[in-house]
Amino acid sequence: MHQKETKIFDPRDGSLGDMGDELLDPSVVFRNGQWCMYMAGQAHGQGAPKIFSAVLPQGVSLSAKEWTPMRDIDGELKPLAEMKRSAAWDESGGRHCPAYVKGWNPHHKKWVERIYYAGAAEFVWGPYTIGYLEWDGKQWIDQSSPCFIANEDWEHGSVYEPNLLWHGGVWKMWYVAGANRENYLVHGYAESKDGVHWGAHKIFAPEEMKMFDFCVRQRGDGFAAVFSRIHVGKDTPPSETGLWWCEAKQPFGQLSEWNEPVQIMTAEDKGWHSGPFKPSLAFEESGEHTWVFFAGSYNTGDPGPFPFAFTTGCLEIGRP
Numbered sequence: 625m626h627q628k629e630t631k632i633f634d635p636r637d638g639s640l641g642d643m644g645d646e647l648l649d650p651s652v653v654f655r656n657g658q659w660c661m662y663m664a665g666q667a668h669g670q671g672a673p674k675i676f677s678a679v680l681p682q683g684v685s686l687s688a689k690e691w692t693p694m695r696d697i698d699g700e701l702k703p704l705a706e707m708k709r710s711a712a713w714d715e716s717g718g719r720h721c722p723a724y725v726k727g728w729n730p731h732h733k734k735w736v737e738r739i740y741y742a743g744a745a746e747f748v749w750g751p752y753t754i755g756y757l758e759w760d761g762k763q764w765i766d767q768s769s770p771c772f773i774a775n776e777d778w779e780h781g782s783v784y785e786p787n788l789l790w791h792g793g794v795w796k797m798w799y800v801a802g803a804n805r806e807n808y809l810v811h812g813y814a815e816s817k818d819g820v821h822w823g824a825h826k827i828f829a830p831e832e833m834k835m836f837d838f839c840v841r842q843r844g845d846g847f848a849a850v851f852s853r854i855h856v857g858k859d860t861p862p863s864e865t866g867l868w869w870c871e872a873k874q875p876f877g878q879l880s881e882w883n884e885p886v887q888i889m890t891a892e893d894k895g896w897h898s899g900p901f902k903p904s905l906a907f908e909e910s911g912e913h914t915w916v917f918f919a920g921s922y923n924t925g926d927p928g929p930f931p932f933a934f935t936t937g938c939l940e941i942g943r944p
Contacts, residue, residue, distance in 0.1 A: 630688035631896050633936040635669060644669040645701050647676060648919040648934040649902045653724045658682045661691060662722045662739055667701040672718030672748060674703040675741060686908055686915055688938035705757045710766040713753060717744020720784060721902060727790030727819055742784030743770060750803040751782035771820045774801060778810055787839045791875050795819040798828055798838035807856040811835040813877040829879045840875050841905045847875045850903040850916050865891035867900050889939055896922055896935050914941050
């Protein structure tokens with residue numbers, strides 16, 4: 625299977641300028657005639673993360689190149705939305721892991737565009753709750769409270785890494801639980817009629833898988849998903865760490881109902897990334913060529929408690 629990796633953003637190679645900006649956690653979508661990428665990040669590498677965006681030029685086909693971050697007139701990274709309403713639950717710890725989705729609002733009887741994300745009320749490292757920004761036709765509007773909060777013992781008080789799909793009249797969300805527990809990750813699943821009020825929180829994949837994301841896209845009459853498996857620790861990552869691909873006839877809420885996953889990327893150290901995470905799946909019109917955008921990191925060797933830089937890259941593959 626042909627594969628090609630491309631680095632898109634790295635705070636230390638000049639691709640984001642020389643201000644130390646950091647962008648990661650991509651969510652890629654085609655809207656308003658162009659490809660858009662929504663990401664978490666930090667301007668100048670400082671402060672609580674916010675959500676930013678980058679675009680390909682109007683009319684340009686999907687690609688790993690030519691992405692331009694949106695900036696203000698002073699050249700600063702431009703946050704996608706303000707924190708007027710949401711500050712109480714996402715300002716101090718920031719906004720993380722955005723995920724774009726379009727779905728039906730049964731209350732207002734119209735289609736809505738949202739970017740779900742994890743917000744942290746106090747600390748960058750959680751605990752987290754999940755909320756969203758909603759497009760009002762002119763701008764992205766923040767919400768006064770999160771819409772999804774941990775309520776099961778196995779979630780250990782924290783939910784994050786949302787990935788969503790609207791299908792068959794139902795909002796479906798795959799997410800991670802347990803961010804505030806060292807080396808504890810369980811993948812969850814929930815459904816909603818409106819994307820705001822959610823039903824039972826169910827375990828999608830077991831803790832031992834260390835599944836960190838599950839990004840689902842419809843392709844033809846079926847569905848494809850890419851997910852990451854991560855390794856927490858300083859020892860050598862096990863062979864299953866990396867990105868995986870699976871398919872199903874329907875977007876099922878239990879991993880066992882999907883077909884046998886196939887690994888498409890390992891945790892091999894490529895210099896600018898190792899242990900990829902937060903994949904975002906996108907297709908060209910034919911569906912035969914696939915782009916998997918992802919986040920990565922590498923050790924900078926700098927002194928301090930967190931000597932790492934975050935990067936954004938793309939894996940181009942044929943149909944797995």
